[in-house]
Amino acid sequence: MNKFKKGEYGYIEFKRKSQLVITMIFFILIAVILYTGYGIFNNNKNILTVFAAVLAIPTAKFAVTYIILIPRKSITRDEYDKLETIYGINKSFDYVVTSQDKIFCVPCLAVKDNSMYLYMNTEKVKEKYVVDYLNTMVGKEFKINTIKVFKDYSVFFNEVRKLSGNMPGKNDEKIIEELKNISV
Numbered sequence: 001m002n003k004f005k006k007g008e009y010g011y012i013e014f015k016r017k018s019q020l021v022i023t024m025i026f027f028i029l030i031a032v033i034l035y036t037g038y039g040i041f042n043n044n045k046n047i048l049t050v051f052a053a054v055l056a057i058p059t060a061k062f063a064v065t066y067i068i069l070i071p072r073k074s075i076t077r078d079e080y081d082k083l084e085t086i087y088g089i090n091k092s093f094d095y096v097v098t099s100q101d102k103i104f105c106v107p108c109l110a111v112k113d114n115s116m117y118l119y120m121n122t123e124k125v126k127e128k129y130v131v132d133y134l135n136t137m138v139g140k141e142f143k144i145n146t147i148k149v150f151k152d153y154s155v156f157f158n159e160v161r162k163l164s165g166n167m168p169g170k171n172d173e174k175i176i177e178e179l180k181n182i183s184v
Contacts (some may be wrong), residue, residue, distance in 0.1 A: 010074065012073070016069040019066035034052045036048060037052070074094050074107050089112045089160060089164040091109070093109075094106075094107060097179070101129075105121075106179075107121055110163060111169075112166050113163070114142075114171050115144070115145045115147070116134065116147045117150065131149060138175055141174065143171075
């Protein structure tokens, strides 16, 4: 299995599979520990039961991440290849951002001239909420000129092509790094 980093195309699928594998390993380990404790002591009141219960905490963390990632989808390979033909712009892929109120997926984004253009292939989260949240979380360290959310890929692609003609902003890389910090 290839290892993907946040921001690379294919990260959501990789993270989903890895979280499932880790969760299953932990579940099997917990079951083995419980049955071993019961087999040795003939009851469930033993130190191995306590150890298995404590092991359930990280297991739950991995399981929750897996559950969060189940409905999230990346852009198609054709869309990715088409976007890669645009040069001179910072592109990043496959972010799942969690706030106190909502979870939303940003399959693709482009940053240049301290402006952030996002493609979101869902209608469940309102554009204004995403813009306000990202301005609050990402824009707290430095000014973001514009955050635009696109629901139609062809419109997003054309706007990114136009954005690529702008001058680079001094915070373009920092904007992407900050988004990595607040995503799953």
